[in-house]
Amino acid sequence: MNDLPQQLASGLILGAMYGLIAIGYTMVYGIVQLINFAHGEIVMFGAFGGLTAWLLLPQGTALALALPVMLVMAVGVSVLVGIGAERFAYRPLRGAPRLAPLITAIGLSIMLQQLIWGFYPDAKKARTFPQFSGSSVEILGANIQRGELFLLIAAPVCMIALGFFVAKTRTGRAMQATSQDPDTAKLMGINTDRIIVTAFAIGAAFGGVAAIAYGLKYGQIDFKIGFILGLKAFTAAVLGGIGNIYGAMVGGLVLGLAESLATAYIEHIPGMELFGGGAWKNVWAFVLLILVLLVRPQGLLGERVADRA
Amino acid sequence: MRHRSLLIITTAVAAGSLTLSACGSRGDDSGKSGGETTLTIGLDAPLSGDLSALGQGIRNSADLAVKTANKKKEVDGVTFKLQPLDDAAQPSSGQQNANKFVADDKVVGAVGPLNSNVGQSMQKVFDKAGMVEVSPANTAPELTQGTDWRTGTKKRPFKSYFRTSTTDAIQGPYAAQYMYNEKKLKKVYVIDDKKTYGKGLAATFKQEFEDLGGKVVGTDHVDPKEKDFTAVANKVAEAKPDFVYYGGEYPAGAPLADQAKKAGLKGPVVGGDALFSAEYVKLAKKNSEGDIASSVGAPLETLDSAKEFTKNYKAAGYKLPYEAYGGYAYDATWSIIQAVKAVADKNDGKLPEDMNETREQVVAAMQDVKFDGVSGTVGFDKFGDTTNKQLSLYEVKDGEHKPVKTGTFEEN
Numbered sequence: 001m002n003d004l005p006q007q008l009a010s011g012l013i014l015g016a017m018y019g020l021i022a023i024g025y026t027m028v029y030g031i032v033q034l035i036n037f038a039h040g041e042i043v044m045f046g047a048f049g050g051l052t053a054w055l056l057l058p059q060g061t062a063l064a065l066a067l068p069v070m071l072v073m074a075v076g077v078s079v080l081v082g083i084g085a086e087r088f089a090y091r092p093l094r095g096a097p098r099l100a101p102l103i104t105a106i107g108l109s110i111m112l113q114q115l116i117w118g119f120y121p122d123a124k125k126a127r128t129f130p131q132f133s134g135s136s137v138e139i140l141g142a143n144i145q146r147g148e149l150f151l152l153i154a155a156p157v158c159m160i161a162l163g164f165f166v167a168k169t170r171t172g173r174a175m176q177a178t179s180q181d182p183d184t185a186k187l188m189g190i191n192t193d194r195i196i197v198t199a200f201a202i203g204a205a206f207g208g209v210a211a212i213a214y215g216l217k218y219g220q221i222d223f224k225i226g227f228i229l230g231l232k233a234f235t236a237a238v239l240g241g242i243g244n245i246y247g248a249m250v251g252g253l254v255l256g257l258a259e260s261l262a263t264a265y266i267e268h269i270p271g272m273e274l275f276g277g278g279a280w281k282n283v284w285a286f287v288l289l290i291l292v293l294l295v296r297p298q299g300l301l302g303e304r305v306a307d308r309a
Numbered sequence: 310m311r312h313r314s315l316l317i318i319t320t321a322v323a324a325g326s327l328t329l330s331a332c333g334s335r336g337d338d339s340g341k342s343g344g345e346t347t348l349t350i351g352l353d354a355p356l357s358g359d360l361s362a363l364g365q366g367i368r369n370s371a372d373l374a375v376k377t378a379n380k381k382k383e384v385d386g387v388t389f390k391l392q393p394l395d396d397a398a399q400p401s402s403g404q405q406n407a408n409k410f411v412a413d414d415k416v417v418g419a420v421g422p423l424n425s426n427v428g429q430s431m432q433k434v435f436d437k438a439g440m441v442e443v444s445p446a447n448t449a450p451e452l453t454q455g456t457d458w459r460t461g462t463k464k465r466p467f468k469s470y471f472r473t474s475t476t477d478a479i480q481g482p483y484a485a486q487y488m489y490n491e492k493k494l495k496k497v498y499v500i501d502d503k504k505t506y507g508k509g510l511a512a513t514f515k516q517e518f519e520d521l522g523g524k525v526v527g528t529d530h531v532d533p534k535e536k537d538f539t540a541v542a543n544k545v546a547e548a549k550p551d552f553v554y555y556g557g558e559y560p561a562g563a564p565l566a567d568q569a570k571k572a573g574l575k576g577p578v579v580g581g582d583a584l585f586s587a588e589y590v591k592l593a594k595k596n597s598e599g600d601i602a603s604s605v606g607a608p609l610e611t612l613d614s615a616k617e618f619t620k621n622y623k624a625a626g627y628k629l630p631y632e633a634y635g636g637y638a639y640d641a642t643w644s645i646i647q648a649v650k651a652v653a654d655k656n657d658g659k660l661p662e663d664m665n666e667t668r669e670q671v672v673a674a675m676q677d678v679k680f681d682g683v684s685g686t687v688g689f690d691k692f693g694d695t696t697n698k699q700l701s702l703y704e705v706k707d708g709e710h711k712p713v714k715t716g717t718f719e720e721n
Contacts, residue, residue: 128594218567
């Protein structure tokens with residue numbers, strides 16, 4: 001068990017990344033009750049945006065200097081794709097039966113994947129992403145890679161900023177109002193269309209940050225990364241209580257920890273040797289999800305809302 | 310309750326889309342030119358996706374073989390044509406492609422695929438149609454020796470299936486002997502990806518390594534669709550093995566090696582022919598240094614027989630390198646051409662009118678095909694396995710796989 005600090009750290013880092021992406025699902029769901037299944041691909045676009053920035057910068061640029069540019073580019077690309085998706089794929093379907101935008105989302109996600117596959121140079125296989133060199137940093141008995149430090153800083157900063165934005169600013173409060181009752185919010189003079197676009201943009205921006213974190217952590221990206229990431233982040237959002245921004249982060253952390261600890265320790269439980277290890281981690285993560293939903297159908301931090309209609 | 314049922318539907322759809330694979334297929338028509346017969350040789354390999362580096366190498370090499378045969382007029386009155394189809398490393402796509410080849414009465418035989426599990430899905434289709442299939446890269450032993458090969462009861466399941474690569478039955482043990490006897494590393498952590506190829510390879514390695522007296526300090530499995538292996542990497546570092554053996558392919562193997570070494574693994578990551586790719590080094594970067602991969606046959610660069618192939622490949626101006634299986638793909642294609650030639654010779658220079666008849670005679674002729682190919686003397690034993698049992702080990706030095714040992718596997 002002496003690798004416990006390391007496994008905890010790995011789980012938290014992975015979870016923070018899931019959490020950042022889960023924000024995108026939860027924001028959009030909170031406002032328009034739509035599961036934006038193309039969100040994973042928006043993250044993937046962000047990753048390729050960041051990579052493009054790196055490739056455009058003169059060779060030999062220090063990664064620390066390039067990082068802000070890459071971050072701006074990744075967030076920019078993600079936000080553009082996110083807003084574009086809202087404008088051209090979802091807005092025409094507002095008021096349509098719920099299944100219509102859902103299927104559109106799946107179609108959009110396939111389209112976005114194929115766009116990168118088809119048109120990004122050399123993207124039919126994995127492309128390498130720049131990584132920080134240098135040895136890892138030890139914090140509380142766990143080794144943290146340099147690339148993971150970015151995530152450890154970015155995730156809390158983003159969360160605090162988002163919390164402040166939603167609670168304190170005019171737009172943030174308008175968002176809350178729209179989420180509670182879109183029709184009344186409209187009567188109160190809130191431009192709900194603009195609020196919906198803002199929700200998509202913020203979710204996509206977080207996705208862009210997560211995309212850079214992904215690249216720095218794994219050192220490679222490909223056109224398919226959005227699928228698994230999106231699925232995991234969606235799970236995290238549901239686990240934490242979809243619609244609740246803090247829930248998304250908590251859900252992400254719990255999911256990351258569950259995956260990491262299940263890989264490491266389930267096989268040491270007597271009689272469970274066959275069900276441990278890396279191949280079973282997703283099974284345990286989803287067992288956890290089912291258990292949580294059985295006890296708290298609204299998710300860990302979700303509020304029990306009276307169902308409309 | 311609308312919300313919750315929507316969530317359930319959504320989850321179900323998401324799970325469903327997991328199993329969907331996007332694959333395009335193109336129609337292609339081949340024609341007969343006056344007097345001359347045009348025969349199509351099908352090719353199935355992952356031309357897109359993670360393993361496309363290997364797949365494109367196979368395609369180009371087969372293409373080269375077909376062009377060479379046409380230029381040399383290897384079979385009088387027959388022009389060969391290559392029809393490549395993409396399987397994206399998916400067994401379902403591979404089977405679809407196999408059905409397509411079988412249905413096309415211009416196709417005389419097929420080269421491919423790369424992946425053993427894809428090969429498994431295609432064997433039946435070809436066998437039923439009596440059409441020859443030669444794989445340049447399948448290494449899972451059960452494809453030719455039946456599922457009970459481990460217990461010594463070898464039985465050939467499909468008589469239309471041949472391969473120019475050696476099997477994991479000797480690839481895994483060969484690496485085990487090298488690591489134990491020559492590298493003097495005694496403690497290993499074995500990981501596989503649970504696919505036909507990876508699982509089999511890891512099992513044969515493990516058995517031989519334990520028989521030699523080595524110690525397996527831990528085993529684990531990973532999901533090759535993911536890129537996050539930090540939890541497994543931490544476990545490996547904690548177990549402090551002398552090295553790691555990975556049964557699987559480079560798209561997951563490279564990040565696994567990278568993450569294990571970052572987590573504190575001190576020894577190399579060793580694996581089979583599916584780690585033997587320049588992409589592996591590119592993806593694992595400097596953490597690939599010292600890693601070892603076994604591969605079938607001798608290094609092409611050292612073989613006299615391969616000189617002409619490497620020269621012609623370069624001259625043909627293909628964009629991507631021939632990679633690990635190029636030579637075997639060339640030989641596989643050439644063996645089909647030779648079998649067609651044998652059939653033509655037997656029938657006084659003419660192929661049977663009926664395509665089914667031709668296909669069947671080609672299968673029969675394939676058993677006796679023998680020629681000097683790129684990888685050495687090419688021929689097949691009674692299981693359809695290559696008679697060339699050579700293997701090589703490569704170590705990553707200065708960002709490149711350098712051959713360290715070539716030989717034939719000898720049982721202890």
